[in-house]
Amino acid sequence: MNQATRLTEVADLQPAGQALREIRHHIHRHPELAYEEVQTADLVAQRLEAWGWQVTRGVGKTGVVGTLKVGDGVGNSARSIGIRADMDALPIVEETGLPYASATPGKMHACGHDGHTTMLLGAAQHLAATRRFSGTVHLYFQPAEESGVDSGAKKMIEDGLFERFPCDAVFGVHNHPGAEPGVFLFRKGPFMSAGDKAVIVIEGVGGHAARPHLTVDPVVVAASIVMALQTIVARNVDPAQPAVVTVGSMHAGTANNVIASTARLELSVRSFSADVRALLKKRIAELAQAQAESYGAKATVEYIEGYPVVINSEAETEFAIEVARELVGHDKVVAQADLLMGSEDFAFMLQKRPGTFLRIGNGVGEDGCMVHNPHYDFNDTNLPVGAAFWARLVERYLGQR
Known part of the structure; x- marks a missing residue:
């Protein structure tokens, strides 16, 4: 890929918006708890395979890894990147009244992992179709982020994640009630407790x-x-x-x-x-x-x-900030957000590889219901935005250097 190659814009993913909503609503309607994400993992694996990704199932029990290589694997194309999305739901009775509300009593996607998974699937389809990069992309669809102990990130790492699917840097995202949809929040160094x-x-x-x-x-x-x-x-x-x-x-x-x-x-x-x-x-x-x-x-x-503490590395965070500013503009990027007392098992991945964990706004006021609440729902307007961000991040990270 040369420097003149056009990078992904949000507009490129807007036509896929309806299809992404349908995927997200399906996952939302069929929530699965930690290490029970069999249907969700099957959906992810089948979509990736249909788009031409190499798929490995059962990583860290119910995790799925998608791999896409472009180039000859030498020089610039020897570089690799990893992106993670979590798949599990919570043991909460949903009270949203939505037409796609949970069909499983006592379980719901009350933290937006259905949205995280769908955004990464949107990027996966776009990257496979455009292939405007040179190198290797690994997509880590992780189980059991909500388990608190013996979590999915830890289990995937113990299952040889970074030896079997190595990356030079790893990235992850979580939605953020309290900020406008489409706003990206970053922080260098310690971010989450x-x-x-x-x-x-x-x-x-x-x-x-x-x-x-x-x-x-x-x-x-x-x-x-x-x-x-x-x-x-x-x-x-x-x-x-x-x-x-x-x-x-x-x-x-x-x-x-x-x-x-x-x-x-x-x-x-x-x-x-x-x-x-x-x-x-x-x-x-x-x-x-x-x-x-x-x-x-x-x-x-x-x-x-x-x-452990989520500690974002300096260079990778600055790089991701730059990509977000290119994509949505400076006014929609918070470069040094406040510390968050919430915790996140992506921290285990950041202990093994440099990278960054970022947040994307999910709404404010009545439209920004807090996570782990029976009335919570992921904001679908983020689907093409988040997918475009991941696609552009890959294109920039695995671009010609």
Whole structure:
């Protein structure tokens, strides 16, 4: 490819908009949870094969990799790029009322992975048809991003992802409620937090609700632990360091006239610094055990390290910013977005290869429903925009240098 070759524009993908919507709506209507993405993986594999991609199934259990090579594999055409899209849904009851709403009770695409997959499929079809690049493209359709532990990115890497389908740089995207559709958000360096889980089990002494003096009430202990945990970020963590400790689940008892024997707390823990991460782990255990002991109870703490910090490499992020500005203009590109306390298992891929994880706006106000919400839906206007971005990124990255 020479420098005069025309690069992909958003307008090039607009004619495919309706077909992309139909794909996205089909995936949305048939959501599958982590490592259950059999139908979705089949759809992806069949489309890629029909467009001329070499397809490998079963990477990291239910993952799919599509490979397209253009050129003789020497010189400039020896370069390679990887792009990832996640495929899994969430265990949420959908309440959108949309004609393509989930047909599977208790499961829905409440995080937009149906849109992420479709945008990459749109790019795949366009790249196969135009072939305006020289090198190798690997598309990583990943399962189980939402699993929190033993995630799809980690599982694909353990299955030899980067040895079997090597790339010089890797890229991924997530939709971003709170920004206008078609707006791209980037950040060099740390972007999204590490995400851990802690489980605290409190053992007390159960009994009759009318005779609390004969018991050790784990509900009271749990309440005390919840309040004590709030002091960790407020009083133990450097105020200049972002951190979050959230008690997302609290369970104890089955009847109003019974004092339970046990209680259980589940925590979500977020951080950006390795030192802060270690401090949070230490203080959660110390506070839980000390609070329980002060009431005559016992607390057992299981701390599970989840996703690492998403750290975008400088050069690849600057390159992606440049591509986005070419595609949609400077006014629709945020070059250094705010830190995000959410977590993302694409971080595992960025530990192995340089690259960047970016965001694309999904709407603001009433049109920008937060992810993991039963009313959420991916914004279809992003489909041709996201597909065009991936296609242009490939053309620029694997262009003549």
